[in-house]
Every structure is written in C-alpha cells, then in structure tokens.
Amino acid sequence: MKDPNILYQHGTLALLVPGLFEGTQTVGELLKHGDTGIGTLTGLDGELMILNGTVYQFSAAGQIREVASTEKVPFANVHYLDDHSMGQLENLDLKNFKKSVTEKMxxxxxxxxxxxxxxxxxxHTRAVLPQKPPYPTLTETAAKQCEYQxxxxxxxxxxxxxxxxxAGAVSPGFHLHFLSDDHRTGGHILNLELDHGELYLQQFTDFNLNLPIENSEFLKQKFNNGEIIDSIMEAEN
Amino acid sequence: MKDPNILYQHGTLALLVPGLFEGTQTVGELLKHGDTGIGTLTGLDGELMILNGTVYQFSAAGQIREVASTEKVPFANVHYLDDHSMGQLENLDLKNFKKSVTEKMxxxxxxxxxxxxxxxxxxHTRAVLPQKPPYPTLTETAAKQCEYQxxxxxxxxxxxxxxxxxAGAVSPGFHLHFLSDDHRTGGHILNLELDHGELYLQQFTDFNLNLPIENSEFLKQKFNNGEIIDSIMEAEN
Incomplete structure (x- = not known):
C-alpha cells in the first residue's frame, strides 16, 4: 500500500557513528517503501537522491549515476511523494531558508x-569517500569528505x-540533499543561497523505523547516546 | 495486514511529560494495529493491558474492566502476537528477571x-489517578499513584x-504491565518476585511511531530532551 503518511527509514542514524557502514537493505527493497528520499550506499559511498522512484548517487569523485536495485544501503529515508506547494521562496541563505521552511511547517x-x-x-555540497572495512567512524569519514561549490x-x-x-534515530532538524536538473552535480547540502524556487512540504503521521536485524555488528554494538548525538551534529552539518 | 514484525505506538512518550493526557486515538483504531499491548486512557486514567484483542483497564481504584472501542488513548503500544517460548523462569526478583530476559534477547x-x-x-503494581484538564505533569501525576501489592x-x-x-519516544529498557488470570488485579509493574513462569519473546524489525497530528497542544509543545528523559525515568520506574 502506497501510504503517503509514512516516513520510512532503513537503519538508525546512530549505527553510522561507530562505522557500521555495511549495506543492510537492497535498493530494490527500499523502493517498496517510497519513491522519493535520501540515503547512502555500503561504505558510505556517496550521497543518494531518490526522485520518481529512481535512485541517483553523487560520488565523492563528483559523478552522478543511477544506482542498481541490487546495491545496498546502510541508511536511507523514503516516502511516497504527495507534497503540497507552500509557495515561492526567494533570496535566502541557508539559515534564512531553514527559518522560512520552519515557519511554513x-x-x-x-x-x-x-x-x-x-x-x-x-x-555547496559534499560527498564522502567510499570506505573499506574495517570501517572508520562517521566523524573520521566526514573529515575527509569532498566538497563541491x-x-x-x-x-x-x-x-x-x-x-x-x-536525535540518534535521525539527524535532528533538517537533512537535505540536492540533484541538479542536468544531473551533473548534487550531494549532501552544507550551504546554499537560494535565488528562487517553489517549496513543497509533506507532513507525516507515521515514522517507520526499520532495523537491520540480521547485521551482527549492529546487534552487538554498544551505543552511547550522548556521544552519538554530538557526532551526528558534527558530521551531518 | 497483520504483520508481527511491527511494534506500533500511538503517541510519543515525551508528550506525557508536560501533561498532554488527552486521548488522541480511539481504542478501535489502535486495535487495527495489533491484538496485544499496553497503554493508558485519556487523563492517564489507569493502566491498560491488551490481550487477545481485548483491552483491560486497571484503575487507580483497583478495578479491572473492559474498555470500549470508542474510548481514547494518548499513548499505547500494540503488536500482533507471534512470540516464541524462551523456556521457564523461576525464583527471580525484578532485577534478576530483567537480567534473565536480557540474556535471552x-x-x-x-x-x-x-x-x-x-x-x-x-x-507490586501501580495505577495513576485519572486527571482532569488543565492536566498536571507526568511526574506530579505519578507522585499520587495508587499502589497494590x-x-x-x-x-x-x-x-x-x-x-x-x-528514550523520549519510548520509556527506555523494560516497560511492563500485569493482568491476573482472575481479572482481579493488574497495572504497571513497580516490583515483582516471580515464582515460576514461561517467558515468551517477540523481536521486531520495525518500530512504527504514529503521532497525534490533530492535537494542537502536542503540535505547539516545546520539548526539552534532557528534562524529558529524566522525568520518564522518574515516573515510569
């Protein structure tokens, strides 16, 4: 059932903090829960943008490609697009963009x-470099990210x-990715200056957290809540 | 679809902390998401135990009754029962009971x-007294609970x-209720000594958080994460 009231998430953001970067759900399975979203691949290989049921990867090398349904994500969010126009926004830096969006919520x-x-x-975006096992932490990985302006x-x-x-299950506040219309650039947004654009919002009644129950590293990980949230704020902003 | 992999929750535990005790989902709607669980009613009126699709309330006055499908919950958890026997437990106080269960997980x-x-x-159980608007906080309400041994x-x-x-969305760790076979007592467990019993566990892949999007008090509430978790630990244990 394609229910637009549900925000679906595979993985809990906390698992990226100690470096649990192994993909635990196929893109094909992920797309059974939505047609729009964001995420990352095994090894934190690039940034994903999911639009109209197609998954695009922006790699640290600065390339965009379509991701196959057999590739795996350690973390992703998807939903069925049913958003509503909240009007035009103009001439906003990132801080004022977030303020304007918050006011419309x-x-x-x-x-x-x-x-x-x-x-x-x-x-201004970033994509992190693909990591190999044994994986470093999220903070170490983000410190070596490639940035694009x-x-x-x-x-x-x-x-x-x-x-x-x-926070801990998710990155608190805004978590934003970008894909250019010409598919030449994209990534996880670090900064922006909006010239003009139309804002669309979709409000969810339900947050569905799907956990990687077959990943032994996840099952045995000891999470420290305070450290996790500090690391998420450092790595994701 | 009756999916035993999903733990469904209406409301976020944090909303009880400042006293948002208004019921926001009918019991009838709740039972569309599971046949087994726990919860509370509008005004924090007693403790709910949901078994085989029937909702029982243990009130602060010490009475058990069946709850009507039109009554409302501000907070409840349900799932479709598909648990597995993990064997017999014997002669355990609460601390060792939790330790034994954790070892079986x-x-x-x-x-x-x-x-x-x-x-x-x-x-040893408790049930809180029903509150009337304007509602007090969770800590104030729990301080006046009725206890039964x-x-x-x-x-x-x-x-x-x-x-x-x-934590914040849920009460971290164990959250346990009780219903006697003769339906004469029950409630939120504060302490126990198990003589003997069979333990059943059910592991969930998905946690589905359903939020009360039409409750204006919830929408405008400012939550302070640190204070919320401290209050939950004080009131729920």
Whole structure:
C-alpha cells in the first residue's frame, strides 16, 4: 500500500557513528517503501537522491549515476511523494531558508519532507569517500569528505525535517540533499543561497523505523547516546 | 495486514511529560494495529493491558474492566502476537528477571515484546489517578499513584523492551504491565518476585511511531530532551 503518511527509514542514524557502514537493505527493497528520499550506499559511498522512484548517487569523485536495485544501503529515508506547494521562496541563505521552511511547517514536533525546485546562486555540497572495512567512524569519514561549490545551478533540493526528540534515530532538524536538473552535480547540502524556487512540504503521521536485524555488528554494538548525538551534529552539518 | 514484525505506538512518550493526557486515538483504531499491548486512557486514567484483542483497564481504584472501542488513548503500544517460548523462569526478583530476559534477547539494539504466563510470589503494581484538564505533569501525576501489592498471584505479564537510543519516544529498557488470570488485579509493574513462569519473546524489525497530528497542544509543545528523559525515568520506574 502506497501510504503517503509514512516516513520510512532503513537503519538508525546512530549505527553510522561507530562505522557500521555495511549495506543492510537492497535498493530494490527500499523502493517498496517510497519513491522519493535520501540515503547512502555500503561504505558510505556517496550521497543518494531518490526522485520518481529512481535512485541517483553523487560520488565523492563528483559523478552522478543511477544506482542498481541490487546495491545496498546502510541508511536511507523514503516516502511516497504527495507534497503540497507552500509557495515561492526567494533570496535566502541557508539559515534564512531553514527559518522560512520552519515557519511554513505547522509544528516542529512532526516529521516533514522538504522539496524545493529552484535555482540556487550557490549550492555547496559534499560527498564522502567510499570506505573499506574495517570501517572508520562517521566523524573520521566526514573529515575527509569532498566538497563541491556550484554557482547558478537549477535543480531539486530533497530532504527531511525531523524533530529533535528523535536525535540518534535521525539527524535532528533538517537533512537535505540536492540533484541538479542536468544531473551533473548534487550531494549532501552544507550551504546554499537560494535565488528562487517553489517549496513543497509533506507532513507525516507515521515514522517507520526499520532495523537491520540480521547485521551482527549492529546487534552487538554498544551505543552511547550522548556521544552519538554530538557526532551526528558534527558530521551531518 | 497483520504483520508481527511491527511494534506500533500511538503517541510519543515525551508528550506525557508536560501533561498532554488527552486521548488522541480511539481504542478501535489502535486495535487495527495489533491484538496485544499496553497503554493508558485519556487523563492517564489507569493502566491498560491488551490481550487477545481485548483491552483491560486497571484503575487507580483497583478495578479491572473492559474498555470500549470508542474510548481514547494518548499513548499505547500494540503488536500482533507471534512470540516464541524462551523456556521457564523461576525464583527471580525484578532485577534478576530483567537480567534473565536480557540474556535471552539477541541484542539490546532491537525492540522486543516480553510476555510471561506465570505465578508471582509478589506483584507490586501501580495505577495513576485519572486527571482532569488543565492536566498536571507526568511526574506530579505519578507522585499520587495508587499502589497494590498482591502475593501468590497467577497471570500474564505483558510489556516491551525498547533500546536506550529511543528514550523520549519510548520509556527506555523494560516497560511492563500485569493482568491476573482472575481479572482481579493488574497495572504497571513497580516490583515483582516471580515464582515460576514461561517467558515468551517477540523481536521486531520495525518500530512504527504514529503521532497525534490533530492535537494542537502536542503540535505547539516545546520539548526539552534532557528534562524529558529524566522525568520518564522518574515516573515510569
């Protein structure tokens, strides 16, 4: 059943913190739960943008490609697109963009998808380099990320707002990726300056957390809540 | 679809902390997501035990009754029962009971249901008094709970183990309720001494958090994560 009220997540964000980067769900299985979203592949190999049921990877080398259904994700969010236009946004830096989106949301206590089709004066993204086992930590991996700055680029920003209460399971606040219309650039957004674009929001009643029950490394990991949230804030922002 | 892999939760435990005790889902709707579980009613009126699709309330006055499908819950967990016997347990106080159950679980990083059919030398439970708006906080309400100590009582312990990582959305660790076979006592377990009983566990792949999107008090509430978890630990243990 394609239920647009559900935000589906495979993996808990905390598992990336100590370096549990092994893919635990195929992209094919992931797409049974939504047609739109973000994520990453085994080894934290690049940043995923999922639009209209197609999964695109932006690699640290700066390449975009379509991901096969047999490839695996350690972490991803998807939903069935049924968002609503909240009007045009213009001339916003990242801080004011987040402020404007938050004002359009009904509350900060629910999960939302955030989508903008627009033109950006600046789109500053990153993609992390693929890691091999034994995996380093999330913070070590993010410290070696490749960054890209594109000017005057048109495309789709796609991501989520998650309430602070669920930090650890998710990256609290906004988690935003980008894919240019010409499929030449994308990635995890570090900074932006929006020229103009249309904002679409989708509010979820349900957050469905799907855990990798067959991954022995995950099952035996000891998580320290305080350290995890500090590391997520450092690596994801 | 009756999927035994899903632990369903209506409400986030954090909302009880500041006193958002208004029921936001009918029992009829809740039972579309499971036949077994625990919860509470509007005003934190007693403790719910859900067995074989029937919802029982143990009130602060010490009465058990069947709850109507039109009554509402601010917070409840349910699942479709498909648990597995993990063998007999004998002569355990609460601390050693939790230790034994934890040893039978594969991991502390997944959600489990815990069920014991057995005889208890001591079953020490509580039920909170029903509150009226404007509601007090969870801590204030729990401070005025009614406690019951029954000796040599036979019945069903039902509840959940939730990983610490999700504290705030859930009560971390074990959250256990009880219903006696003769339906004369029950409630939220504060202490126990198990004489003997059979332990059943059910491991979940998915945790489905359903939020009360139409409750304006919830939507506008400001949650402070640290205070919430401290209050949950004080009120629920």
């Amino acid at each position: 009904q509350t900060e206590n629910l999960f939302y998808s955030v989508r903008v089709k627009g033109t950006f004066k600046l789109m 594109n000017k005057n680029v048109t495309g789709t920003l796609i991501g989520y707002f998650c309430p602070d209460l669920y | 594969q991991t502390e990083n997944l959600f489990y249901s815990v069920r014991v059919k057995g005889t208890f030398k001591l079953m 029954n000796k040599n009582v036979t019945g069903t312990l039902i509840g959940y183990f939730c990983p610490d990582l999700y």
